[in-house]
Amino acid sequence: MKKDQVPQDDANLLEGRTRDVCYAVDEKGNYVQVLSTGWEPKSVALLQAWKEINAQVDEAVHLVKTEKASPLAFFMAKCMFDVKLLSDYTDIPKRKIKSHLDPEQFNHLDEATLMKYAEAFNITPDELVNWQKQTDSPPGSGGKS
Amino acid sequence: MTLDFKHSQAAHCENGVTSNLLRYYGVDVSEAVIFGISSGLFFAYLPFLKVNGLPITSFRPLPGMIFQRTATNLGIKVYRKKFRNKEDSMAALDKALDAGIPVGLQVGVFNLTYFPKPYRFHFNAHNIVVFGKENGHYIISDPVMETVESLSYEELLRVRWARGALEPKGQMYYPLKVPAKIDVAPAIRKGIKKNCRDMLTIPVPLFGIKGIRYLSKKIKKWPEQLGDNKAALYLGQLIRMQEEVGTGGAGFRFIYAAFLQEAAAILHNNRLLDISQAMTDTGDRWRDFAVIAGRIIKKRSGEGESYAILSNILAEIAERERAVFSELKKFIP
Numbered sequence: 140m141k142k143d144q145v146p147q148d149d150a151n152l153l154e155g156r157t158r159d160v161c162y163a164v165d166e167k168g169n170y171v172q173v174l175s176t177g178w179e180p181k182s183v184a185l186l187q188a189w190k191e192i193n194a195q196v197d198e199a200v201h202l203v204k205t206e207k208a209s210p211l212a213f214f215m216a217k218c219m220f221d222v223k224l225l226s227d228y229t230d231i232p233k234r235k236i237k238s239h240l241d242p243e244q245f246n247h248l249d250e251a252t253l254m255k256y257a258e259a260f261n262i263t264p265d266e267l268v269n270w271q272k273q274t275d276s277p278p279g280s281g282g283k284s
Numbered sequence: 285m286t287l288d289f290k291h292s293q294a295a296h297c298e299n300g301v302t303s304n305l306l307r308y309y310g311v312d313v314s315e316a317v318i319f320g321i322s323s324g325l326f327f328a329y330l331p332f333l334k335v336n337g338l339p340i341t342s343f344r345p346l347p348g349m350i351f352q353r354t355a356t357n358l359g360i361k362v363y364r365k366k367f368r369n370k371e372d373s374m375a376a377l378d379k380a381l382d383a384g385i386p387v388g389l390q391v392g393v394f395n396l397t398y399f400p401k402p403y404r405f406h407f408n409a410h411n412i413v414v415f416g417k418e419n420g421h422y423i424i425s426d427p428v429m430e431t432v433e434s435l436s437y438e439e440l441l442r443v444r445w446a447r448g449a450l451e452p453k454g455q456m457y458y459p460l461k462v463p464a465k466i467d468v469a470p471a472i473r474k475g476i477k478k479n480c481r482d483m484l485t486i487p488v489p490l491f492g493i494k495g496i497r498y499l500s501k502k503i504k505k506w507p508e509q510l511g512d513n514k515a516a517l518y519l520g521q522l523i524r525m526q527e528e529v530g531t532g533g534a535g536f537r538f539i540y541a542a543f544l545q546e547a548a549a550i551l552h553n554n555r556l557l558d559i560s561q562a563m564t565d566t567g568d569r570w571r572d573f574a575v576i577a578g579r580i581i582k583k584r585s586g587e588g589e590s591y592a593i594l595s596n597i598l599a600e601i602a603e604r605e606r607a608v609f610s611e612l613k614k615f616i617p
Binding site: 140152153154156157158159160161162163164168169170172174178179180181183184185187188189191218219220223224227228261278279 | 293294295316336394395398399400401402403405406428429430431442447448451516517519520521523524527528532533534538539541542545546560561564567568571574575577578579581582
């Protein structure tokens with residue numbers, strides 16, 4: 140890749156926080172570092188991953204709203220936790236986590252257990268229970284929450 | 285208290301941390317040379333190991349290898365420690381900083397607050413250097429960031445204790461003893477030699493050149509085997525591994541070509557310049573591969589842009605890389 144061919148296809152996926160270091164050759168054929176704001180095929184691949192995640196969040200929202208799943212399901216989808224990972228973070232057995240996905244069981248959880256879950260998701264126990272107040276939009280969702 | 289540490293951005297976090305830490309001790313070796321010394325170029329396609337239902341593809345060796353191999357090949361003694369207790373891991377960091385030591389840390393990126401949100405997955409093998417503490421905030425050199433960052437005690441503790449695959453367990457590391465005189469040339473030879481072995485002779489068809497050939501055979505069957513949607517997801521995963529932050533483009537092929545160029549000067553051998561050029565050419569083909577894959581994912585592929593074409597490009601890349609490493613092997617007996 141030539142220095143002047145280093146793509147600058149900014150899809151705002153780096154959020155202006157940084158740029159990627161790319162290696163490319165200059166006019167004399169010597170390798171130099173060139174900063175890139177992004178590259179189309181790469182953005183397509185990353186947005187594809189987020190589209191999948193966002194679809195899972197939408198599905199979870201539906202399940203929680205219709206009381207077929209507890210708010211845990213929403214935060215697990217949003218924060219990309221499977222039962223195994225959540226168990227690693229909370230030290231709560233996987234079997235128990237599965238049972239807490241049931242709204243009935245979830246409603247009877249004690250403060251300490253709620254606290255463990257909230258900590259894993261980096262939120263407060265109050266935010267966990269009042270999950271509908273979560274308004275930040277995930278990447279690639281075009282602003283919808 | 286902030287140490288006199290120079291933050292330089294790099295394509296890849298572990299190369300960058302290694303290069304920045306060594307420079308602090310007066311060993312000035314570029315990211316590309318670190319990558320070459322540590323035999324950083326690799327390929328693995330592991331269809332049986334899946335993350336989120338998608339097979340793992342890797343363009344690099346296991347995390348931790350780059351720092352370890354660089355240190356070994358340059359004769360540098362290394363301190364490395366994992367912890368049982370969170371507070372202990374933070375106290376050990378403070379103690380090292382007080383002793384004037386910049387510290388390399390393995391962290392998870394999911395809760396890395398300064399990282400762009402779209403890149404914050406549960407990936408636990410990221411590397412950073414902490415080189416100061418001001419008003420309770422740790423001063424951080426993250427090689428993929430353009431500028432120096434900072435994290436609070438709680439934020440840093442959280443990323444050092446990320447859980448899941450490759451969990452850091454608070455792991456910290458730094459050079460313990462750096463020899464007065466560092467000779468880069470023999471380390472370069474060792475690095476190239478091992479990289480030739482990794483790419484050419486691992487007797488399992490999933491690794492190195494054989495792995496690329498294997499993927500080339502598999503990829504053309506994806507649409508039929510998996511259906512268009514799943515096939516596109518497989519393709520997306522592959523492109524993310526190849527191009528995402530950290531590879532310098534084309535799955536590290538351009539960084540390796542940059543290394544060969546520097547190696548030519550250090551070893552006084554112009555033959556390496558030709559091999560570097562050939563490596564650049566294979567990198568360009570990986571980029572062509574990504575362009576077509578991107579269009580297939582977006583369902584905007586033109587006539588003749590199909591999985592069969594991708595398969596052909598991979599077969600061609602495998603042959604080109606076989607030629608590159610065979611030449612290198614002749615060069616370093």
